[in-house]
Ligand code: ATP
C-alpha cells in the first residue's frame with residue numbers, strides 16, 4: 001500500500017501551526033520530511049519533522065511523540081540523556097493528503113552518514129569514532145535503563161552531529177548541497193571535504209541519537225519488523241523475541257562502518273536466495289556457526305536452516321575473521337585490529353542475553369582508551 005503513504009507538499013515560506021515558518025528542507029527519511037523553520041514566537045530556528053499521512057503512520061507518530069515525551073520527562077528526573085534529540089513541541093496539520101503529525105526539535109547538524117559519505121573511504125578518525133560511540137552508547141544506556149525504550153533503528157542516518165565549529169559549518173556548507181531539497185549531498189561526487197577536515201574539527205563535535213520513529217517499549221509485546229536491514233540483529237532477522245540487545249548489535253555495525261568506511265554486513269539478494277538468506281550467511285561467515293541449540297530453539301529458523309548449522313539456500317560460505325578483514329581490507333595493524341575486534345565481538349554475541357550491554361560496552365578498554 002505504498003501509494004497510500006503521502007508526504008505533505010511543503011512550500012518554502014509556508015507557516016505551520018501559525019508559528020513555524022519554513023526556510024528549507026533539512027532531510028528526509030522513509031516516514032517523514034524534516035524542515036528548517038523559524039519559530040516566530042521564540043525567534044529561533046527549529047527542525048520540524050512532518051510525518052507522512054496514513055492511518056498506520058499516524059499511529060506510529062503518536063508513539064514517536066510518546067517516546068519523546070518519556071525521554072524529556074526522564075531527562076529532567078535523571079539529569080542524563082543529553083545524547084537524545086530534544087522534542088520542543090508537537091502539533092497536527094491537515095493537508096491535501098490528510099492528517100500529518102508534526103514534531104518540533106532543536107536544530108541539529110548533518111548525520112554521520114552525511115559526514116562519512118563525504119569523508120575518505122578509510123573511515124573517520126578513530127578518536128572521533130570512539131568519542132561519538134561513547135555518546136551513542138551513553139544515549140542508549142539512558143534509553144534502555146531509564147526510559148525502557150528500544151530505539152530499534154540505530155544507523156548512521158539517525159545519529160546527528162551537533163556543536164559543529166564555525167569552521168566545520170562553513171566547510172559543510174561549502175561542500176554539501178541541499179540537492180533538490182532531498183538530502184544533504186556533496187556538490188560534486190568525490191568532493192574533497194575529507195582532505196579539508198582536520199581532526200580538531202571532529203573532536204569538538206557532539207552527536208545525538210535522533211529518530212524514535214521505530215522505537216518500542218521494552219516491556220510491551222510487539223511483533224513488527226524493526227531496524228534497517230544491514231543493521232538488523234540476528235534475532236530480529238530470524239523473527240525471534242528481541243529487546244535492548246538489538247540496539248547493541250546495530251551499534252557494533254555502526255562502529256565498524258564509522259571506523260572503516262564500509263558496512264559490516266551488506267546483504268544482497270541473489271537469483272536463488274533472498275536478502276535475508278544472504279544476511280544470515282554473511283553473519284555466519286564473520287561470526288561462525290550459530291549453535292544448534294540457538295537455531296532450533298527459535299521457531300522461524302526453519303526458514304533459513306535445513307538442519308543444525310546448514311543454510312537452506314546457501315551452501316558455500318567463505319569464513320573470514322574480523323581481525324583479518326580489518327588487517328587485509330583496511331590496513332589495520334594486527335594490534336589495532338585485535339583491540340577493535342575485542343570491542344565488537346561481545347556486542348555481536350548471538351545470544352541476546354549474553355551480548356554486552358550499553359554500560360558494559362562503555363567500560364570496554366578499546367573505547368575508553370583515547
Ligand atoms: P527513517 O527512514 O530513518 O525512519 P524518518 O523518516 O523517521 O527516517 P528522521 O530520521 O527523523 O526521519 O529524519 C530524516 C532526516 O532529517 C535525518 O536523517 C536528518 O538528516 C534530518 N533531521 C532529522 N531531525 C533533524 C534535526 N533535529 N535537525 C537537523 N536535521 C534533522
Ligand code: MG
Nearest residue numbers: 029157158211
Ligand atoms: Mg531516520
Ligand code: MG
Nearest residue numbers: 031211213214
Ligand atoms: Mg524513522
